[in-house]
Amino acid sequence: MSVQPWGESRPAHRHGHRPAVPGWQPVPSPQAAMRASHADRDRTVDVLKAGFAEGRLSAEEYEQRHEAVAEARTYGELAALVADLPAGPMVTPMLQAVQPVPATFLPPPPVPRVRPTNALAVVSVVCGLTGLSLPAVVTGHIARAQIRERTMNGDSAAVLGMVLGYLGCAFWMLMILAGAA
Incomplete structure (x- = not known):
């Protein structure tokens, strides 16, 4: 010993x-x-x-x-x-330092897919805020259909434009009815 x-x-x-x-x-x-x-x-x-x-x-x-x-x-x-035998899996740690692959040879990093905002949804909000009620409602409905088809952003803007448009239409209808009475 x-x-x-x-x-x-x-x-x-x-x-x-x-x-x-x-x-x-x-x-x-x-x-x-x-x-x-x-x-x-x-x-x-x-x-x-x-x-x-x-x-x-x-x-x-x-x-x-x-x-x-x-x-x-x-x-x-x-x-x-075991140096003179085929070893299969490594029996020793890597004898050479593993060098990272140069960035030139790496695949490009994944680009986050940014969904575009529907332009008609923005137009709908602008029309609703400026008092153009009927165009706000029409463009809001068209924008929501396009958003569903094309998976775009802007659904909340389209809904807001439609709500402002419908409120504006209701306001003008009440004014017309009040003026007629």
Whole structure:
């Protein structure tokens, strides 16, 4: 047993600190020195199992590497054990920094679809406010039909113009009736 500086004790390997696999060299990368987790070791064992099942490793090689996986402490050590095997899913973190795609090659950002405001709805409100009651009602009804057909904005303006138009028409009708009486 050897005691590590951080207080953890682990069995000493027969060849020192490095796993006993011929030609073993840690994979040089910025992440090679990162500590490996149990899940990382399990993924490495899965790659070794697949290599053995496919006939890429002999039983002796598989056994040696399997023992070395149990003693490996870093990503570099694990990566060296499967470097000559097709790994399928990555067993180590990305060795190269992922560079973002330049903005030139990205699709254009989605343009928020701004629905246009119906012009007749605005005309209806203006007519209603200026006292042109009949044109306010007519343009309000036409505007609402166009808004429904074309999915446009302005429905509240068209309704307001129609209400002002109908109120104006009612006012003028009362004035005519009051003048006739």
